[in-house]
Amino acid sequence: MAEEPRFFIDLDRFQKQNRDFKVFVQSRICPECLERIGEEVEERRPTVDPQSGRVVFQTVKVRYGEDPFECFLTHCGRLDDFIPPSTPLLEAIFRVFLANGNRPLTLDEIRQELEVWPGVAEKVRALAPEALERIIRSDDYYGFAEVAPVEEGATAAG
Numbered sequence: 001m002a003e004e005p006r007f008f009i010d011l012d013r014f015q016k017q018n019r020d021f022k023v024f025v026q027s028r029i030c031p032e033c034l035e036r037i038g039e040e041v042e043e044r045r046p047t048v049d050p051q052s053g054r055v056v057f058q059t060v061k062v063r064y065g066e067d068p069f070e071c072f073l074t075h076c077g078r079l080d081d082f083i084p085p086s087t088p089l090l091e092a093i094f095r096v097f098l099a100n101g102n103r104p105l106t107l108d109e110i111r112q113e114l115e116v117w118p119g120v121a122e123k124v125r126a127l128a129p130e131a132l133e134r135i136i137r138s139d140d141y142y143g144f145a146e147v148a149p150v151e152e153g154a155t156a157a158g
């Protein structure tokens with residue numbers, strides 16, 4: 001049985017087009033976060049302790065906004081007006097991925113995420129599933145790409 005395709009924002013596509021992803025997403029960052037960009041913050045990151053082989057959390061100092069997804073995931077993407085009603089469909093799909101930390105989604109899941117946003121919901125409901133897929137696959141601006149399917153017989157790490 002073939003697995004359903006999953007999509008995400010492929011940062012490699014931005015790199016290949018010599019476009020800076022951080023600059024591209026900047027206009028979607030809320031004013032509050034924009035002011036904090038570059039600020040030193042502490043972040044807990046999981047690492048594997050080489051002695052015991054167990055996952056431990058380390059506190060590291062990072063610059064706020066260094067990972068733009070983190071900013072959308074923890075703040076801007078949770079704002080009520082993150083996807084305004086007039087947002088074009090491709091832009092709305094892009095923002096769905098920003099808000100969820102770029103977690104790969106199936107077409108059905110993308111549709112469900114869009115349907116909670118007034119204005120955008122109507123646009124996506126008017127589209128047949130194939131049309132939505134075609135729109136995403138033909139995009140050359142937002143970096144959407146299909147996640148490479150996991151090879152048959154491959155086992156999960158760990």
Ligand SMILES: [Zn+2]
Pocket residue numbers: 029030031032033034071075076077
């Ligand atoms: Zn924010």
